[in-house]
Amino acid sequence: MIDPAVLAGKPVVRGTRLAVEFIIELLAQGWSEAEVLANYPGLTHQDIQACLGYASAVLKAERVYPLDAART
DSSP states (O other): OOOTTSGGGOOBOTTSSOBHHHHHHHHHTTOOHHHHHHHOTTOOHHHHHHHHHHHHHHHHHOOOOOOOGGGO
């Protein structure tokens, strides 16, 4: 969910003030899903899957364009 009034509009897990990027960062740091769920009991397996799905969708939509060296 994205709400400009919550965390400056960052995507958050539904019904929480936990940023999707925070959950992804925990997983990237090596936290297991069980550890995340134990430390944040308001989260569910589906919430974590939704965070991963969101990250995947954002990365698929990302476009990288080479810089024109002549212009720099």
